[in-house]
Amino acid sequence: MVDETLFDYLHMSIVEHYNNENESDVETASAYLSQIGYRVGYSLSERLSKDNARYRDELDTVKYLCKELWICLFKRQVDNLRTNHQGVYVIHDGRFRLLQQTLTTMNKPIDSNNRLHTLYIAYSNGLLRGILTNMGYPCRVTAEIVDFGVRFQIEVNPVVGQK
Amino acid sequence: MVDETLFDYLHMSIVEHYNNENESDVETASAYLSQIGYRVGYSLSERLSKDNARYRDELDTVKYLCKELWICLFKRQVDNLRTNHQGVYVIHDGRFRLLQQTLTTMNKPIDSNNRLHTLYIAYSNGLLRGILTNMGYPCRVTAEIVDFGVRFQIEVNPVVGQK
Numbered sequence: 546m547v548d549e550t551l552f553d554y555l556h557m558s559i560v561e562h563y564n565n566e567n568e569s570d571v572e573t574a575s576a577y578l579s580q581i582g583y584r585v586g587y588s589l590s591e592r593l594s595k596d597n598a599r600y601r602d603e604l605d606t607v608k609y610l611c612k613e614l615w616i617c618l619f620k621r622q623v624d625n626l627r628t629n630h631q632g633v634y635v636i637h638d639g640r641f642r643l644l645q646q647t648l649t650t651m652n653k654p655i656d657s658n659n660r661l662h663t664l665y666i667a668y669s670n671g672l673l674r675g676i677l678t679n680m681g682y683p684c685r686v687t688a689e690i691v692d693f694g695v696r697f698q699i700e701v702n703p704v705v706g707q708k
Numbered sequence: 709m710v711d712e713t714l715f716d717y718l719h720m721s722i723v724e725h726y727n728n729e730n731e732s733d734v735e736t737a738s739a740y741l742s743q744i745g746y747r748v749g750y751s752l753s754e755r756l757s758k759d760n761a762r763y764r765d766e767l768d769t770v771k772y773l774c775k776e777l778w779i780c781l782f783k784r785q786v787d788n789l790r791t792n793h794q795g796v797y798v799i800h801d802g803r804f805r806l807l808q809q810t811l812t813t814m815n816k817p818i819d820s821n822n823r824l825h826t827l828y829i830a831y832s833n834g835l836l837r838g839i840l841t842n843m844g845y846p847c848r849v850t851a852e853i854v855d856f857g858v859r860f861q862i863e864v865n866p867v868v869g870q871k
Contacts (some may be wrong), residue, residue, distance in 0.1 A: 552715040558747040559722060584721040
């Protein structure tokens with residue numbers, strides 16, 4: 546048994562908890578989970594900034610997130626990163642670990658039309674927002690389930706992402 | 709950055725979240741956190757039971773919890789285990805990791821009279837209850853902060869611990 550398992554179970558447990566508490570209101574539950582993720586991301590980022598050189602450039606920061614950080618957070622690199630070079634980044638992770646783990650353990654099939662599934666990625670959504678915000682890039686993050694993975698869209702914007 | 713950090717931050721984040729949400733009602737917040745811990749403990753226990761021989765005896769089960777499991781869960785062994793041989797076990801961990809990490813990161817001193825501190829051990833409380841319940845020993849778990857550590861009292865009872 547490793548720490549990874551403890552984390553996974555805790556993540557699943559809070560997802561289930563909010564799922565049960567707000568069964569009829571997925572948006573409220575997602576917002577809570579996203580807030581929790583935001584706080585974790587913000588704190589992590591503070592810790593990381595002590596260990597790493599500052600990534601000043603916006604694109605460099607997103608690349609750092611997709612390479613080094615993604616491995617720490619989600620145990621693999623992203624499959625694809627695209628940008629319009631105007632502050633919008635689309636990250637595709639074709640086997641998004643937290644979603645897959647959660648569904649496998651809960652013994653549920655992946656169904657991108659299932660509204661409840663958004664709960665399984667809401668924490669990660671907030672996590673990315675918290676990390677980037679603390680790195681100097683307040684942003685809006687949305688996510689959708691695509692096949693077996695997740696596509697995150699990040700819109701860097703100094704206004705929307707602020708707390 | 710390791711998985712341990714991710715877990716710690718997530719734990720702290722949910723503690724903070726419930727702390728803010730139920731500022732005037734520590735009992736409700738503690739109950740929520742304990743339920744989340746219970747669910748994690750119950751699931752973990754199911755996974756553990758696949759890998760380990762079944763501990764049939766009550767005392768053996770508690771000893772297994774205090775030795776092998778405690779290291780996985782809290783990164784050290786307990787300092788002391790006492791029992792009245794009638795289903796009551798008192799476990800003392802003189803440097804309880806989740807409490808210390810939380811207080812250190814939040815930059816707060818340990819204060820056993822601070823009611824909010826019970827929030828920092830509520831998750832662990834439920835965790836122990838979930839593990840033992842799934843191992844066949846439904847129980848009540850209470851905890852108090854003693855000096856720099858935590859003293860958990862487990863009362864094994866087939867009635868009270870049931871979901």
